[in-house]
Amino acid sequence: MHALTRTARVTGLFYLGNAITAVLGLLIVRPQLFAADDSNATLANLVTHESLARADVALELGMVVTQTLAAVWFYRLFRTVDSFVASGIAAFGLVSAVVGLVSAALRATAVGVSVDPVGDAAANVQLLYLVSDNVWGVGALFFGLWLIPMGWCVLRSGWMPRVLGWILVGGGAGYVLSAFIRYLAPDVPVLAEALAYPASVGEVWMVGYLLIRGVRRQTQNEVPPTVHASTPVAS
Numbered sequence: 001m002h003a004l005t006r007t008a009r010v011t012g013l014f015y016l017g018n019a020i021t022a023v024l025g026l027l028i029v030r031p032q033l034f035a036a037d038d039s040n041a042t043l044a045n046l047v048t049h050e051s052l053a054r055a056d057v058a059l060e061l062g063m064v065v066t067q068t069l070a071a072v073w074f075y076r077l078f079r080t081v082d083s084f085v086a087s088g089i090a091a092f093g094l095v096s097a098v099v100g101l102v103s104a105a106l107r108a109t110a111v112g113v114s115v116d117p118v119g120d121a122a123a124n125v126q127l128l129y130l131v132s133d134n135v136w137g138v139g140a141l142f143f144g145l146w147l148i149p150m151g152w153c154v155l156r157s158g159w160m161p162r163v164l165g166w167i168l169v170g171g172g173a174g175y176v177l178s179a180f181i182r183y184l185a186p187d188v189p190v191l192a193e194a195l196a197y198p199a200s201v202g203e204v205w206m207v208g209y210l211l212i213r214g215v216r217r218q219t220q221n222e223v224p225p226t227v228h229a230s231t232p233v234a235s
Contacts, residue, residue: 004077005214008159011073012210017066019207025059026136034133039126046114046125053111060104067097071146078153085149085156092146099139106132137182140196144175147199150206159215164205171199 033053035041046053071093078086110128113121151168154160178195185191 002214004159007073007077008210008214011070011077012207012214014066014070014073015203015207015210018063018070019203021059021062021066025056025063029056029059034129039122042129043114043122043125046111050111050115053107053114057104057108057111060100060107064097064100064104067093067100071097074150078150078157081153081157085152088149089146089153092142092149095142096139096146099135099142103132103135106135138179140179140182141176144172144177144179144199147172147175147202151202154206157215160206160209160213164202164209167198167202168206171196171202175199 029052033042033045033049033056035045071090074093075086075090078089106128110125110132113124113128118124147168151165151170151172154165154168155162174195174197178192181192181195182189
């Protein structure tokens, strides 16, 4: 297997792991624990389903690990295309991992308070979950920002379909905008959600392409264009 294809597929595996842990944690487990309008119900859920609550924390930690590895491997994949832009993918991806780390700490504290109550346990647990929710809300800025340089590298390298590159760039911009819309227009949540859909399409396509194709075969032996290449100047 060509080294570039191998790097692409490893990157895809980490990206897939990030997607799986995110879906399990945010979309499946969390709704079973957090009752947005009932703090007593949230506390009762944590007490009754303590193992599930701890698994929720573990899934967030899994997101942190896979997000970190995906960010680093994206840099490794695209560094020859443009090292500066590839560094942006890594940097923004690592900030996203920090967002997950903070949220995991908040949820772990909520589990601890449910087991060993401090003050008004129901109110404290609810507050911790609300802060966690808003950490993810503001973190949408970086979930979008890391897709923009990723799409740019796709466009510049020619290793993947150009349409994918444009979807990643546009989807990333939409995701960034959705973070503002969520707080500026809280009564229209469907708008923020709609702005994030193109990003989801781009990410799913990117994961699938990395795992199945890696990179286009005809580009494997080509040296990609780089804005940092230097040519010796004759004296």
